[in-house]
Amino acid sequence: MPILYCHHESGHCYKVALALTLMGVDFEQRPVDLNRLRELRSEDFRNASLFGEVPVLVFDDGLAVCQSNAILDTLARRYGRFDGRTEAEKVRVREWLSWEGNRLAMSLPHLRFSRSFTAANPAVEAWFAERTQVDLDTLQNHLYCTDFLVSSGPTIADISACGYMFWADQARINLDSWPAVQAWLGRIRALPGWRAPYDLMRARHPILTGTRT
Numbered sequence: 001m002p003i004l005y006c007h008h009e010s011g012h013c014y015k016v017a018l019a020l021t022l023m024g025v026d027f028e029q030r031p032v033d034l035n036r037l038r039e040l041r042s043e044d045f046r047n048a049s050l051f052g053e054v055p056v057l058v059f060d061d062g063l064a065v066c067q068s069n070a071i072l073d074t075l076a077r078r079y080g081r082f083d084g085r086t087e088a089e090k091v092r093v094r095e096w097l098s099w100e101g102n103r104l105a106m107s108l109p110h111l112r113f114s115r116s117f118t119a120a121n122p123a124v125e126a127w128f129a130e131r132t133q134v135d136l137d138t139l140q141n142h143l144y145c146t147d148f149l150v151s152s153g154p155t156i157a158d159i160s161a162c163g164y165m166f167w168a169d170q171a172r173i174n175l176d177s178w179p180a181v182q183a184w185l186g187r188i189r190a191l192p193g194w195r196a197p198y199d200l201m202r203a204r205h206p207i208l209t210g211t212r213t
């Protein structure tokens with residue numbers, strides 16, 4: 001079965017674990033200790049990971065894929081699930097994956113990390129907070145007109161964008177201000193097999209004070 005190198009505090013890992021779970025694919029979790037210097041992490045992980053980060057998914061045929069959205073893309077293509085139905089929808093899905101990687105992944109995860117783990121410089125944290133609000137507005141404006149990011153139904157775009165949302169409270173973000181986002185998260189929660197991050201990912205190696213990821 002595929003091996004997922006992961007960490008239970010990583011929403012990028014959660015995206016992959018959630019996609020595998022919703023697709024009904026069994027996988028083995030190998031928690032990586034992010035407190036350790038990259039060069040001191042296990043040899044099998046270092047061999048599989050191009051950038052030294054989690055998540056990495058190693059398929060049964062030996063293909064190792066890193067970068068959460070590249071993994072989601074690979075899963076959708078390999079298992080034929082949670083992708084757009086038409087070529088145009090597949091394009092929309094990948095537009096959202098790129099948006100997530102450039103926008104959302106640069107805001108909410110870092111705000112949460114600064115507010116719940118290792119504090120960033122206050123000016124930097126303020127920048128994360130401002131950017132998070134703008135990104136939530138972008139999502140909200142889109143989700144006023146559609147149940148999922150691509151209108152045909154749930155896709156890897158939703159799985160990617162929701163990766164850190166279930167931890168919004170840890171970033172001290174109150175999603176009551178974004179009701180369309182909350183409703184969308186409710187629809188994701190209602191997907192058959194959905195599980196919350198800490199329920200899905202095995203907790204090992206708590207993040208130590210001062211660790212930066």
Ligand SMILES: N[C@@H](CCC(=O)N[C@@H](CS)C(=O)NCC(=O)O)C(=O)O
Nearest residue numbers: 010012034053054055067068069213
């Ligand atoms: N763009 C990457 C981000 C991955 C990432 O930032 N991973 C963090 C955990 S959330 C990590 O492995 N940090 C450990 C380190 O930097 O040493 C993705 O989408 O997978």
